[in-house]
Amino acid sequence: MSGxxxxxxxxxxxxxxxxxxxxxxTGETGKHEARAVAAVTQRLRGVFxxxxxxxxxxxxxxxECDGLAHYKVTPALVVMPETVDQLAAVIRACADQGVPxxxxxxxxxxxxxxxxxxxxxxxxxxxxxxxxxxxxxDQRAVVEPGVINLDVTRAAAPIGYYYxxxxxxxxxxxxxxxxxxxxGGAHCLKYGFTSNHVVGAELVTPSGAVVELGGLAPDAPGYxxxxxVVGSEGTLGIVTAATVRLVRVPEEVRTILAGFRSTDDAGAxxxxxxxxxxxxxxxxxxxxxxxxxAEAAVHCNYPDGAGAVLVxxxxxxxxxVEHEFGEVERLCREAGAFDMRVATDPVERALIWKGRKSAxxxxxxxxPDYIVQDxxxxxxxxxxxxxxxxxxxxxxxxxxxxxxxxxxGNLHPLVLFDESVEGAGEAAEKVSGxxxxxxIGHGGxxxxxxxxxxxxxxxMPRMFTDDDLDTMxxxxxxxxxxxxxxxxxxxxxxxxxxxxxxxxxxxxxxSEAGLAEVF
Amino acid sequence: MSARSxxxxxxxxxxxxxxxxxxxxxxxxxxxxxxxxxxxxxxxARPTSxxxxxxxMRAAADHQLIVVPRGRGTKLTWGCPPEAADVVVDVxxxxxxxxxxxxxLVMVAQAGARLTDVQQTxxxxxxRLAVDETVTGSTLGGTVAAATTGxxxxxxxxARDLLIGVTLVRADGVVAKSGGRVVKNxxxxxxxxxxxxxxxxxxxxxxxxxRLHPVxxxxxxxxxxxxTPEEAHRLAQAxxxxxxxxxxxxxxxxxxxPGEVGVLLEGIAPGVAxxxxxxxxxxxxxxxxxxxxxxxxxxxxxxxxxxxDQRATALKxxxxxxxxxxxxxxxREVEAPIAIRGSAGAGVVYGxxxxxxxxxxxxxxxSRLREVCRRYGGHLVVVDAPAAVKESVEVWGPVAAVDxxxxxxxxxxPYRRLSPGxxxxxx
Numbered sequence: 001m002s003g004x005x006x007x008x009x010x011x012x013x014x015x016x017x018x019x020x021x022x023x024x025x026t027g028e029t030g031k032h033e034a035r036a037v038a039a040v041t042q043r044l045r046g047v048f049x050x051x052x053x054x055x056x057x058x059x060x061x062x063x064e065c066d067g068l069a070h071y072k073v074t075p076a077l078v079v080m081p082e083t084v085d086q087l088a089a090v091i092r093a094c095a096d097q098g099v100p101x102x103x104x105x106x107x108x109x110x111x112x113x114x115x116x117x118x119x120x121x122x123x124x125x126x127x128x129x130x131x132x133x134x135x136x137x138d139q140r141a142v143v144e145p146g147v148i149n150l151d152v153t154r155a156a157a158p159i160g161y162y163y164x165x166x167x168x169x170x171x172x173x174x175x176x177x178x179x180x181x182x183x184g185g186a187h188c189l190k191y192g193f194t195s196n197h198v199v200g201a202e203l204v205t206p207s208g209a210v211v212e213l214g215g216l217a218p219d220a221p222g223y224x225x226x227x228x229v230v231g232s233e234g235t236l237g238i239v240t241a242a243t244v245r246l247v248r249v250p251e252e253v254r255t256i257l258a259g260f261r262s263t264d265d266a267g268a269x270x271x272x273x274x275x276x277x278x279x280x281x282x283x284x285x286x287x288x289x290x291x292x293x294a295e296a297a298v299h300c301n302y303p304d305g306a307g308a309v310l311v312x313x314x315x316x317x318x319x320x321v322e323h324e325f326g327e328v329e330r331l332c333r334e335a336g337a338f339d340m341r342v343a344t345d346p347v348e349r350a351l352i353w354k355g356r357k358s359a360x361x362x363x364x365x366x367x368p369d370y371i372v373q374d375x376x377x378x379x380x381x382x383x384x385x386x387x388x389x390x391x392x393x394x395x396x397x398x399x400x401x402x403x404x405x406x407x408x409g410n411l412h413p414l415v416l417f418d419e420s421v422e423g424a425g426e427a428a429e430k431v432s433g434x435x436x437x438x439x440i441g442h443g444g445x446x447x448x449x450x451x452x453x454x455x456x457x458x459x460m461p462r463m464f465t466d467d468d469l470d471t472m473x474x475x476x477x478x479x480x481x482x483x484x485x486x487x488x489x490x491x492x493x494x495x496x497x498x499x500x501x502x503x504x505x506x507x508x509x510x511s512e513a514g515l516a517e518v519f
Numbered sequence: 520m521s522a523r524s525x526x527x528x529x530x531x532x533x534x535x536x537x538x539x540x541x542x543x544x545x546x547x548x549x550x551x552x553x554x555x556x557x558x559x560x561x562x563x564a565r566p567t568s569x570x571x572x573x574x575x576m577r578a579a580a581d582h583q584l585i586v587v588p589r590g591r592g593t594k595l596t597w598g599c600p601p602e603a604a605d606v607v608v609d610v611x612x613x614x615x616x617x618x619x620x621x622x623x624l625v626m627v628a629q630a631g632a633r634l635t636d637v638q639q640t641x642x643x644x645x646x647r648l649a650v651d652e653t654v655t656g657s658t659l660g661g662t663v664a665a666a667t668t669g670x671x672x673x674x675x676x677x678a679r680d681l682l683i684g685v686t687l688v689r690a691d692g693v694v695a696k697s698g699g700r701v702v703k704n705x706x707x708x709x710x711x712x713x714x715x716x717x718x719x720x721x722x723x724x725x726x727x728x729x730r731l732h733p734v735x736x737x738x739x740x741x742x743x744x745x746x747t748p749e750e751a752h753r754l755a756q757a758x759x760x761x762x763x764x765x766x767x768x769x770x771x772x773x774x775x776x777p778g779e780v781g782v783l784l785e786g787i788a789p790g791v792a793x794x795x796x797x798x799x800x801x802x803x804x805x806x807x808x809x810x811x812x813x814x815x816x817x818x819x820x821x822x823x824x825x826x827x828d829q830r831a832t833a834l835k836x837x838x839x840x841x842x843x844x845x846x847x848x849x850x851r852e853v854e855a856p857i858a859i860r861g862s863a864g865a866g867v868v869y870g871x872x873x874x875x876x877x878x879x880x881x882x883x884x885x886s887r888l889r890e891v892c893r894r895y896g897g898h899l900v901v902v903d904a905p906a907a908v909k910e911s912v913e914v915w916g917p918v919a920a921v922d923x924x925x926x927x928x929x930x931x932x933p934y935r936r937l938s939p940g941x942x943x944x945x946x
Contacts, residue, residue, distance in 0.1 A: 137841040182705045196680050211920040216839035217866050217897030222918045222943040227712030231705050251762035277733035317764050320790035376701040380622035408703040445704040471695035472708040478926035
């Protein structure tokens with residue numbers, strides 16, 4: 001996806017190579033940072049074997065970006081821990097030297113959340129890949145952060161269970177990355193996001209302490225730090241194990257592909273389905289341009305002449321699915337569907353999904369470069385926003401392909417351009433930014449599942465006030481007062497944590513009073 | 520647990536009173552009944568907007584007053600008593616559903632809105648907030664702050680799975696929001712998660728945004744007796760691993776005599792009928808079905824209206840689902856009589872030890888059951904209890920990561936002005 005790139009101007013690096021100064025902690029001199037990194041490297045030589053650390057410049061460069069490949073920074077050091085002890089040792093070394101660290105799972109993120117720091121350590125979790133437990137009676141699995149999303153489902157399949165969050169990169173993306181980004185996927189309309197499915201985590205805090213948040217049992221007393229950490233994009237520490245919910249495989253799954261003349265019609269069908277009280281497992285939409293791209297790439301054989309297609313998946317008990325299927329079919333026809341296909345077995349289902357899941361990559365075939373956006377709007381605003389996007393496209397001459405999770409209003413407009421054409425990149429960025437403004441203007445969000453990362457940090461002030469962002473960063477200050485855990489992501493301006501008034505220096509008053517056991 | 524040192528408490532003098540009065544239209548002297556779990560209150564402020572709550576908090580900060588937020592006060596005694604309570608900030612006047620976007624299945628409501636009123640409004644569009652009203656009269660804010668849960672959690676989750684946005688007022692009077700009007704949203708930290716179950720110690724929630732669900736067309740309850748803990752577990756597991764998509768799997772385990780497992784099925788009429796038949800088969804020959812909830816369904820096993828020493832010792836027990844039989848068995852092994860009711864399919868049950876039970880027996884039961892829950896990765900929390908019991912047991916029990924929680928508190932409320940001492944670890 002070489003063409004994806006960001007739209008930021010003030011936060012984060014420019015498109016293309018990022019110079020070390022732009023991502024260093026102070027922007028002053030690199031000398032101090034280089035010494036600090038050298039000290040960390042030296043200390044970790046006793047912790048890692050030769051192949052667990054990368055210091056060679058050429059090898060380091062293979063980690064210079066994540067799935068948002070237009071931002072590139074070569075890390076100062078890459079470590080690949082295999083145990084929580086090793087990982088904690090890295091973090092403690094970084095904390096002691098004030099060296100920033102960035103966690104990376106499979107590197108599939110689309111917001112630059114795992115973009116390294118030139119003055120920092122990249123902690124790659126891909127060697128922590130053990131599924132520790134699959135517990136049928138408890139409907140839970142305990143997995144390490146480098147475990148691939150789909151492998152959790154594979155491990156649970158023999159007992160009739162699966163792991164529900166299914167980002168489209170699920171064959172390669174890691175659970176640790178999913179936690180960091182609170183990943184969704186096509187089926188989160190019915191089943192929710194990562195945060196709804198992670199019930200426990202072992203976290204290495206930015207000071208290197210190992211703490212348990214949540215666990216096999218629900219509702220741990222105290223503040224819901226687990227819920228806070230999930231989706232915090234690696235800024236509150238690194239998760240080294242996760243306890244996840246497993247979901248019973250449904251009795252029946254049925255997938256419908258419906259062709260419409262226009263996105264308006266498909267949008268009307270979506271609203272009608274939801275209004276009828278039906279909660280499908282997924283409702284996905286593709287417009288004419290993205291259908292064209294998918295057709296060229298994977299020959300998915302979607303209906304001829306369709307201005308839009310909907311993929312609706314129903315699952316659950318067989319009787320309900322049968323009934324809802326009839327309803328969905330009727331509602332689609334009433335909204336103007338002219339062609340409908342139904343998949344009842346996994347092979348047919350895969351065929352329908354093939355076009356949808358390949359859409360991003362397919363767009364690469366019809367345009368040399370593109371920007372993926374991830375804005376969210378209230379579902380009822382779909383027709384209006386799609387028309388506005390079409391107007392934007394027409395007035396600017398920038399083509400926009402729309403592939404999205406229609407059920408929950410999560411748009412993925414693909415803004416197409418050719419970097420070799422003078423000014424095309426800027427024009428595409430302008431359109432891309434205008435689309436985010438449309439989302440915010442409709443009370444939506446700048447990101448539904450890809451995360452803010454470095455890519456959208458500059459847009460945060462359009463969605464949140466300074467006070468909102470300041471309050472969020474109070475959480476950051478509690479976890480990471482020195483700002484070493486993935487700094488520069490999410491927030492356009494860091495908050496100075498400073499000395500908290502009334503902060504306790506010694507033991508907690510209760511411990512002093514001999515009441516420590518009342519905790 | 521009695522008052523501790525560390526709270527700067529100037530009390531409500533004339534200057535403080537006048538500052539509060541100019542912050543908010545209604546400021547009253549507290550009546551004798553308006554204690555917070557035995558802790559006297561001086562003044563009750565009744566703001567009617569987020570801005571007024573912010574003004575009140577700024578006045579409280581200027582005058583170093585201790586504040587306890589309150590909805591309708593139905594769970595104000597839960598947790599530990601606060602170290603002091605100069606001002607109760609009563610948000611029950613902020614009781615409006617501000618917007619119900621039916622087409623988007625979301626709503627915005629003020630924190631003082633009563634859950635029952637909210638449901639009434641949503642019902643008009645055939646929708647509901649999938650949160651059980653386990654304490655009659657609860658507000659949205661109180662439900663969030665105390666993180667109450669009922670049978671529906673099995674299918675719909677808890678408030679943490681449904682709250683998509685929040686407006687809160689910090690101890691320093693700053694207003695902040697997180698989340699938004701869309702369900703799918705990963706922009707920024709989710710402050711909603713932090714305030715859920717925070718018992719008024721972090722901030723005052725003034726507005727909530729929730730995702731909604733359609734009201735199911737039909738529902739049916741299936742119940743079966745369970746003579747032993749193992750039987751209760753076997754029945755719960757049978758339904759859990761079947762494909763009947765239960766909305767709830769509950770267990771009722773009285774202080775003595777046989778218990779019962781109850782299952783709720785929701786959906787369209789023919790679907791519910793079919794799944795009811797399957798569930799009857801899973802639960803065995805003695806299982807029966809009914810369209811109305813069984814007695815006590817979705818209610819805690821204690822009298823939620825009881826006050827003072829009339830209160831039962833109310834417990835929340837959590838454990839890995841497979842811990843159910845041991846938890847149930849342990850309740851019969853202790854001297855204190857314990858009635859259990861809760862979500863067998865989720866690993867959360869509630870327990871009640873009658874008021875008047877010997878405090879030593881209560882403490883022994885708490886300790887024994889806590890040990891069992893712990894073995895199954897869970898906790899036992901003494902939700903509420905007479906003062907004598909709260910003084911003799913650990914109310915919250917051991918909590919992991921409590922140092923990190925303290926640091927969060929120090930960031931949000933460095934002077935410990937919000938419900939100090941009520942929460943875990945003396946927070």
